[in-house]
Amino acid sequence: MGQANERADFLVEQRSIEFIPHELRHGKPSDLMFVWFGANMELPVVAAGATTVASGLSLGWAVLGILIGVLLGTLLMASHSAQGPHLGMPQMIQSRAQFGYYGAAVPLIFVVLMYLGFYAAGVVLGAQALYELAKVPVTAGIVILSLASTVVAVFGYNLIHRFERYLSYLVAAVFLVLTVLLVTRHHPGEITPVSTGFALGPFLLAVSVPAISQLGFAPYVADYARYLPASTPISSVFWYTYAGVGVSGAWLMILGAALQQRFLGGPVAAIGTVAHGAGGTFAAITFVALILGVLSINALNIYGGYMSTMTLATTFYRRWRGGLAVRLAFILPVAAVATYLGFLYRDNLLGSFETFLVIVMALMSPWTAVNLVDYYVVRRGEYAVDAMYRPDGVYGRVNPAGMAAYLIGFAVQLPFMHNAYVHGPVARALDGGDVSWVVGAVVSGLLYHRLARVRSSADRPPRTARVS
Numbered sequence: 407m408g409q410a411n412e413r414a415d416f417l418v419e420q421r422s423i424e425f426i427p428h429e430l431r432h433g434k435p436s437d438l439m440f441v442w443f444g445a446n447m448e449l450p451v452v453a454a455g456a457t458t459v460a461s462g463l464s465l466g467w468a469v470l471g472i473l474i475g476v477l478l479g480t481l482l483m484a485s486h487s488a489q490g491p492h493l494g495m496p497q498m499i500q501s502r503a504q505f506g507y508y509g510a511a512v513p514l515i516f517v518v519l520m521y522l523g524f525y526a527a528g529v530v531l532g533a534q535a536l537y538e539l540a541k542v543p544v545t546a547g548i549v550i551l552s553l554a555s556t557v558v559a560v561f562g563y564n565l566i567h568r569f570e571r572y573l574s575y576l577v578a579a580v581f582l583v584l585t586v587l588l589v590t591r592h593h594p595g596e597i598t599p600v601s602t603g604f605a606l607g608p609f610l611l612a613v614s615v616p617a618i619s620q621l622g623f624a625p626y627v628a629d630y631a632r633y634l635p636a637s638t639p640i641s642s643v644f645w646y647t648y649a650g651v652g653v654s655g656a657w658l659m660i661l662g663a664a665l666q667q668r669f670l671g672g673p674v675a676a677i678g679t680v681a682h683g684a685g686g687t688f689a690a691i692t693f694v695a696l697i698l699g700v701l702s703i704n705a706l707n708i709y710g711g712y713m714s715t716m717t718l719a720t721t722f723y724r725r726w727r728g729g730l731a732v733r734l735a736f737i738l739p740v741a742a743v744a745t746y747l748g749f750l751y752r753d754n755l756l757g758s759f760e761t762f763l764v765i766v767m768a769l770m771s772p773w774t775a776v777n778l779v780d781y782y783v784v785r786r787g788e789y790a791v792d793a794m795y796r797p798d799g800v801y802g803r804v805n806p807a808g809m810a811a812y813l814i815g816f817a818v819q820l821p822f823m824h825n826a827y828v829h830g831p832v833a834r835a836l837d838g839g840d841v842s843w844v845v846g847a848v849v850s851g852l853l854y855h856r857l858a859r860v861r862s863s864a865d866r867p868p869r870t871a872r873v874s
């Protein structure tokens with residue numbers, strides 16, 4: 407099939423985890439702003455914001471925590487994005503440079519679990535919105551939304567880019583009106599806010615949860631930049647991504663906190679009440695936008711889950727590549743498991759979502775640190791592409807530097823964790839505040855820097871293998 411066809415939006419993408427050849431590269435860095443704005447203007451982000459006030463902070467402190475968390479998480483997330491055009495391959499494949507060909511399976515497994523968890527939270531909230539819109543039972547809604555996200559994921563990269571661009575305009579308009587309504591009107595069912603002020607533990611959580619929500623994109627953010635020309639300036643990739651995901655994250659989380667402060671019954675019902683203030687038609691448009699938002703983010707989660715499970719599987723069966731049959735063979739099971747998790751999540755969403763997020767973060771932040779230190783400090787963007795796809799390449803089977811930095815970075819977090827399963831002594835001293843992910847990232851990053859330097863003369867790829 408010709409190259410022009412490979413760029414069409416309504417043809418199933420033919421590439422998967424392989425290096426994207428330079429002649430197929432297309433698009434502009436500003437596309438990324440739309441992808442990440444559209445993807446992040448979604449209900450789970452509102453729910454993440456709601457957790458800050460739900461844990462007892464006043465709105466002012468919640469907003470401060472959200473802003474700090476979003477700035478930090480987005481900084482790391484956008485630094486991963488910047489690798490996409492240069493590397494031209496999915497982010498998790500490139501993890502083999504830090505963890506080794508087989509070693510990369512460890513963070514990969516956690517990444518797949520993370521996508522599934524985000525998926526489930528999104529689909530439940532989306533199904534609630536579908537119920538508000540058309541009284542579709544939540545169970546049926548979960549199935550309908552899952553099917554739609556699966557179709558978008560099957561078409562892949564170009565359709566996802568196009569979808570997020572149009573969606574961006576719609577959700578920006580809808581949330582602008584909602585924000586104005588919330589600020590300027592009094593709504594039926596509104597409660598008088600009880601300002602509970604500051605407490606250290608909830609404040610630290612109000613930093614961590616937003617940071618995690620933003621950083622949750624890190625393992626796949628570069629995938630959506632991997633078809634951009636390799637000459638795309640790294641700073642523009644960084645800033646367009648930062649703008650898209652940062653503005654949407656801060657906006658919707660602050661909105662979520664404000665809704666939680668003034669309404670009972672969760673974010674979907676609260677948005678419905680506010681939207682009805684501008685009439686039934688606007689409320690219907692709002693729910694359509696919310697449903698499309700969930701559909702779109704979950705297409706990304708399935709697509710990310712597909713590429714990650716494919717990376718995992720091809721670690722052992724190297725011959726599998728693109729092709730519709732292989733694509734479906736990975737996408738359908740990922741979507742089915744994700745949908746099933748949605749059913750399990752249905753009843754205690756906010757509580758389980760928060761627990762899920764802090765556990766995910768403990769597993770992801772050491773990976774983020776190792777990956778970023780490797781890319782920006784140790785190897786400075788020089789990678790041997792072929793070696794990513796071979797167990798006998800320069801990156802070896804298991805890279806002890808990456809594995810040790812990752813595992814130790816995870817272990818040192820235990821005393822700092824505070825969740826449904828672990829109550830670490832340091833977290834208790836911090837009034838239950840969980841900042842374990844910061845500790846994990848710093849320890850893993852420093853340790854990897856040290857260990858990789860010791861080994862670098864042994865496994866540094868030859869200079870001729872520069873990607874760009």
Ligand SMILES: Nc1ccnc(=O)[nH]1
Nearest residue numbers: 524619620622623703
């Ligand atoms: N914040 C998020 C990161 C990754 N996936 C999501 O659905 N949401």
